Amino acid sequence: MQIKSQKIISGILVIIGLIIIGSIVVWAPVCKGILELKSGNMTHMKCYYTGQASILLSIVLIVAAIESVLTKTKKPWTFIAIGIMLLVVTYGSTIGIGICMKDTMDCHKTAAWIRGGGVVTTICGLISLFMGERRKL
Numbered sequence: 001m002q003i004k005s006q007k008i009i010s011g012i013l014v015i016i017g018l019i020i021i022g023s024i025v026v027w028a029p030v031c032k033g034i035l036e037l038k039s040g041n042m043t044h045m046k047c048y049y050t051g052q053a054s055i056l057l058s059i060v061l062i063v064a065a066i067e068s069v070l071t072k073t074k075k076p077w078t079f080i081a082i083g084i085m086l087l088v089v090t091y092g093s094t095i096g097i098g099i100c101m102k103d104t105m106d107c108h109k110t111a112a113w114i115r116g117g118g119v120v121t122t123i124c125g126l127i128s129l130f131m132g133e134r135r136k137l
Contacts (some may be wrong), residue, residue: 005131006068009124013065013081016117016124017058023113024051030107031100047099047107054114057084061121081125086118 024030030051034042064080090096099107 006072006128009128010065010069012124013121014062016121017062017065020058020114020117021055023117024055024110028106028109028113030110031105033100033105045100045107046097047105047110050097050099050107050114051110053097057087058117060084079125079129081121082129084121086122 030047031045033045035045036042061081061084064084087096099105099111
């Protein structure tokens with residue numbers, strides 16, 4: 001039962017990672033705006049960098065989940081899942097990289113997908129962390 005539950009949780013984490021990547025790239029992409037700096041140079045808005053960091057962390061999450069299925073272990077990927085998604089959840093806030101200030105910008109939809117995926121992943125990581133074999137006395 002333990003190994004079956006780990007496979008289910010790993011499958012959920014792979015799906016969440018793909019959903020986060022899909023939301024950033026396909027159905028809720030971040031703003032395409034470019035900022036002009038005082039020097040005259042152009043740069044992406046901070047939501048672009050939030051999206052890029054979230055994609056990279058989602059890839060790490062997917063790889064860690066696949067690795068846990070192949071090696072039939074839950075640690076350290078459990079901690080990786082919790083840590084990565086806590087980071088991803090904070091990206092849309094003032095703690096992390098952040099997103100655009102205007103509520104009408106597209107990146108707020110992306111941030112909602114990222115936060116939702118982060119919450120589900122953190123819950124899966126915590127379930128996996130506390131799901132252990134019962135000791136026989």
